[in-house]
Amino acid sequence: MTDAVIQTDKLTKYYRGQPAVEDLSMSVPQGSVFGFLGRNGSGKTTTIRLLLGLTAPTRGGSTLLGHDSQHLPPQLRAQIGYMPEGHPAYGWMKAREAERFHKSFYTHWNGDLFHAVLEHFRITPNTKAKHLSRGMRAGLCLALTLATEPKLLILDDPALGLDPVARHSFLESMVYVTREHNCTILFSSHLLSDVERVADRIAVLDHSVLRACCSVETFRQQVRQVVMRFDGEPPALPAVPGLLTSLRMGNELRLTLVNANGEVDQAMKQVGAASVETVPIGLEEAFLAYLDDRGERTSFFDHVGAKS
Amino acid sequence: MRAIIWKELRENVLWALIGMVVVSLAMVYALELESKQGQSLASNRFLMATMFLGPVLAAAIGFLQITFDARQGYWALLVHRPISRSRLFMGKVLAGLALYFAAMLLPFTASAIWSAMPGHIAGPFRWEVALPGLVDILTGVVYYFAGMIVARRAARWYGSRGLVLVTAIGCSGLVVGIPLLIGALIAIALAGALLFLAARGAFIHNGEYTPQPAPAKASLGLVQLVGIMLVGGMLAAFAGSLAVTRDFRYKNYAVLRDGRVVVQQQLNGNLVSIHDRDGTPLPQFDKPPIDTDELEKIKAPFAWLLLAPPEQFTGQYRRPATAMSLHTYRDRAVYWYFTSDTGRVEGYDTVSRRLIGSFGPSGFVTADQQPTDRFEGELANRWGSVIDGLFTMTSGVYRIDSLHRTVKPVFLPKPGEDVLAAAPFNSSQERRSKRTAIVSGETIHVLDHEDKPLMTFTPEYDAQIYSRLYLYLLDEPNGFGLWYEPLWRRDINVFTLPRYLVTYGSDGQRLAAEEIPAFVRDYRGPSIAEGMLGLVFPPGAAVVAASISTFTVQGRAEFSRMYENRASTASLVVSFLLSAVISLVINLRLARRNAMARSRRIMWATLGLLLGPSGVLLMLCMQTWPARLCCDGCGVARLVSRLNCEHCGAACAPPAPNGTEIFD
Structure with a gap:
């Protein structure tokens, strides 16, 4: 690991008395692809806006490339590529007009890269942005962002609303840039498969609080699933540290746990299960369990069965 | 860019x-x-x-x-x-x-x-x-x-x-x-x-x-404050107006043909009584309704001479004085204008909208002819320069007949003297009323119906103050009555200065002079509207109002008279002070509640004191109000915007871990 490109210190933002981001302290190492995860309203976009100085924090602070986020000088902004949520592009601008507009602000502009990305997304330069499909518009935004060859790329939910093909193209372009230019990327997403494919580190926000900040591998190791089978109705569970979800399916109790240790194993033994089996869990499933509402639930099919 | x-x-x-x-x-x-x-x-x-x-x-x-x-x-x-x-x-x-x-x-x-x-x-x-x-x-x-x-x-x-x-x-x-x-x-x-x-x-x-930054905050504050004060002032004036009587009472003097000065009283635009200055009603008008036609018969005809200096009307960019409209109802086909740069009265056809010709002192020339002369000097005054064809320049008075395209000089002043005003008498019923009064220099000239000099006299009055003259035609004595009163100016109090009526015989001999007191308004303390305004802008606004008022003699007189009524003054001062102190306390509490620095507390408290409720509103409009949470250290609500509790200094507690944290 090298120096941190992004560093936050107790970063907090309140909107009308409600916390949007609370006490967020994390760092993003240089050259990493950092996935920023969380459910809707968990505070991902607010964090990105705070990082870029687009809104002022209620307390705490952050630095980008060593500078205070609230006072980023224009020269530094030139080194930070940012793609806001929703792929905003001025609808009346043609792709080449958009290039001319954005290019005028930068001293460094890779026109070849811009046109290569356009070509990749099959965008003709004379097409107005408002006439582009959602995927193409995302491609245009990405081309405009990548053409500056930034040191740091911040993408706010870049794959939102894209079909699988467009998403694939998009990630492909992103990965290309990372490899070619040793760029640090921070991107937020709901799409776990995308994160799994490109990210090497992740941060997870849950209800405005940072709950995880680690490598993908660490995350995968720390979340595990245990299936407990009982002879009869599964009993009520005692308090299990690190329990994310528990699902009752007939005589079976399926637990998803995080940071499981000896204390947890001890607690499970006391329940009196006929068998306890640790089953492999994919990253996507681990994410889903991690981001899902905590607590016990019953299988949907059990409900159906009960009614019939 | x-x-x-x-x-x-x-x-x-x-x-x-x-x-x-x-x-x-x-x-x-x-x-x-x-x-x-x-x-x-x-x-x-x-x-x-x-x-x-x-x-x-x-x-x-x-x-x-x-x-x-x-x-x-x-x-x-x-x-x-x-x-x-x-x-x-x-x-x-x-x-x-x-x-x-x-x-x-x-x-x-x-x-x-x-x-x-x-x-x-x-x-x-x-x-x-x-x-x-x-x-x-x-x-x-x-x-x-x-x-x-x-x-x-x-x-x-x-x-x-x-x-x-x-x-x-x-x-x-x-x-x-x-x-x-x-x-x-x-x-x-x-x-x-x-x-x-x-x-x-x-x-x-x-x-x-x-x-x-501070300049942006200060600018926004000033802008917001002006907005608050305008809205507050309008609301206060509206609330005050709801509580005051709608009756409009007005009284003024009138001069009768016999030289008597009587008082006319109006209520909501209707004449309700006419009495002499002792309060005795005139016998024929002792019961309402008053026959105004009958009243007009006994009132003396007069010529109104306004000695407004020309400069009073110049320099007003919203009323460009490049051309003075002179057209009268007698000549509907042509509009007449005096233009200062040509010094002539120009006529424009209302159909073709083109210049048809112009008047100069020597007569009318058509548009295709080259004018050879111009009216020298300036218009004597912008309001009364043309009355019934009487055209008054500082260089002379002319009678312009636009229908017959003729110009006749009526009066030319002595060299070095300016005509200040000229006006016909307001009654055309009697032949003797078809006279013209002219003020030239310090002298008043009266011309007969053929514009021949009838009488000249030089009244003694301070023309700098008394610029509003009425020359009455009197039956008893058979002569004139010159009424003069002050014209409103910033530096004089027109409301308290007396008026004068000086009578002259037909030969111009001064016969008598009478001082007529001004109607001093019956002041009964501040109105509800004024009180409401005082509550909206205590004492800062009061200080500003007082300092503006003291710039003028009139203001001083009005203001001092306002405070003659001690009871009202006391209530006004109490309401002002109460409003100011309450506002100060509110601002101070808000500032303390939000843990503002000492200098900012003092600033907002001072603004509360000087601006009253406007200061409180300004603070509410301008400041951001962070959420408050219960402090884990002292149990008192603390601001979420501070890293440490403003009461006990304890650091903000981080969110409680729930056992699912993964950090490497």
């Missing part, structure tokens, strides 16, 4: 075009109606377009420029460009103002060119008439910045966001009210500079108040 200017022009040109079409239609409509009356760019209808549509368009462009970019992703896209926000703002402003001025000035210039072309306006055209409209268009700049602030400021829509527009409207009122062009330009420059700084601060700091 060129790129941002190009983007803004391209994005907002449609709105500017729509605005230009609306403004053009309004101007065409106004010119169509006003050109028949010989009016053009300075007419009220035309100025409606510049005074109302200009600000609406400017505010709309400013608002839309920000609103389109304020959509979340677009705002981030724009402000993340590697260019300072200050330059981004300037780019927007340059483009927005360019569009606004283009939308206003193109139709305005076209209107001016059209008006200047012969045959379009039934009257003379001078470029000075464009000034009021141009000033109105310039006022739009203030609205442009106000529109930007409304769109960008992080405040509640139903709260303080719109206040800046009220301030802009106040600026418009000031511009219209200030007679001098330089004064109007200074008002626009001051308001424009304040709103520019406030808009720039809001733009650069995403509409948030706290991170703004």
Whole structure:
């Protein structure tokens, strides 16, 4: 690991008395692809806006490339590529007009890269942005962002609303840039498969609080699933540290746990299960369990069965 | 910055075009109606377009420029460009103002060119008439910045966001009210500079108040304060007006033919009593209703001579004095104007709208003839220079018969003397009333119905103060009564100075003089409206009002008279003080509650004391109010914006771990 490109210190933002981001302290190492995860309203976009100085924090602070986020000088902004949520592009601008507009602000502009990305997304330069499909518009935004060859790329939910093909193209372009230019990327997403494919580190926000900040591998190791089978109705569970979800399916109790240790194993033994089996869990499933509402639930099919 | 200017022009040109079409239609409509009356760019209808549509368009462009970019992703896209926000703002402003001025000035210039072309306006055209409209268009700049602030400021829509527009409207009122062009330009420059700084601060700091620099905060504060005070003043005046009587009582003096001075009393515009100065009703008018025709028969005919110096009417840019309308109802086919640069009375045909000819001292010449002379000097006064064909210049009095195209000199002053006023007597029923009174230098001349000198006398009065003269025709004694009273001026108290009636015989011999006291208003302490205003703006406003009042003698007299009523003064002072102290306490508590620094506490407390409820509202409008949470250390609510509790100093507790944390 090298120096941190992004560093936050107790970063907090309140909107009308409600916390949007609370006490967020994390760092993003240089050259990493950092996935920023969380459910809707968990505070991902607010964090990105705070990082870029687009809104002022209620307390705490952050630095980008060593500078205070609230006072980023224009020269530094030139080194930070940012793609806001929703792929905003001025609808009346043609792709080449958009290039001319954005290019005028930068001293460094890779026109070849811009046109290569356009070509990749099959965008003709004379097409107005408002006439582009959602995927193409995302491609245009990405081309405009990548053409500056930034040191740091911040993408706010870049794959939102894209079909699988467009998403694939998009990630492909992103990965290309990372490899070619040793760029640090921070991107937020709901799409776990995308994160799994490109990210090497992740941060997870849950209800405005940072709950995880680690490598993908660490995350995968720390979340595990245990299936407990009982002879009869599964009993009520005692308090299990690190329990994310528990699902009752007939005589079976399926637990998803995080940071499981000896204390947890001890607690499970006391329940009196006929068998306890640790089953492999994919990253996507681990994410889903991690981001899902905590607590016990019953299988949907059990409900159906009960009614019939 | 060129790129941002190009983007803004391209994005907002449609709105500017729509605005230009609306403004053009309004101007065409106004010119169509006003050109028949010989009016053009300075007419009220035309100025409606510049005074109302200009600000609406400017505010709309400013608002839309920000609103389109304020959509979340677009705002981030724009402000993340590697260019300072200050330059981004300037780019927007340059483009927005360019569009606004283009939308206003193109139709305005076209209107001016059209008006200047012969045959379009039934009257003379001078470029000075464009000034009021141009000033109105310039006022739009203030609205442009106000529109930007409304769109960008992080405040509640139903709260303080719109206040800046009220301030802009106040600026418009000031511009219209200030007679001098330089004064109007200074008002626009001051308001424009304040709103520019406030808009720039809001733009650069995403509409948030706290991170703004002091000049931007101060500008926004001033702008907001003016808005609050205007709204508060209007509400207070309205609330006060609901509680006061609607009856309008008025009394004035009248001079009868027998030389007596009587008092007429009116209630809501109706004459209700006529009595002598001792209060004894006149026998024939002792019971209402009063027969006004009968009253007119016993009142003395008079000539009204207003000695307003010409300079009193010059320099008012909203009333360009390049041409003085002189037309009378007797000659409907032609409009007559005195133009100061030609020194002649010019006639314009109302159908062809072209010059038909002009009058000079030696007579009338048609438009195709070259005039050889001009009326020297200036118009004696702008209100009464032409009455029944009597045309009064400082160089002489002439009788112009526009129907028969003749000019006859009536009176020429002695060399070195100026004619100050001339007027016919107001009754044409009697032959002897068809006389003319002329004030030339210090002398009053009376001419008979054939304009032959009848009488001359030199009254003794201070013409600097007593500039309003009435010359009455009296039966007993058979002569004249000269009534003189002060004309309103900033440095004299017209309400308390006495009036005088001096009678003269038909030979000009001074017979008697009588001092008539002014009607001192029956002051019964501050009205409810004044009290309400005092509650809205205690003592700061009271101090300002008092200091303004003490600049004038009149103000001093009025103010001191107001405080003669001790009981009312006491209640006024108590209400002022109470309101101020309550406001101070509220501001202090708010400041302490939000753990403000000592200097800011003092500032807000002082503003509460000086501005009263306006100061409290200002604080509520300006400040951001962070949420409060219960402190884990001391249990008291603390601000979420501070790293440490303001009460016990304990650090903010981080969110409680729930056992699912994964950190490496």
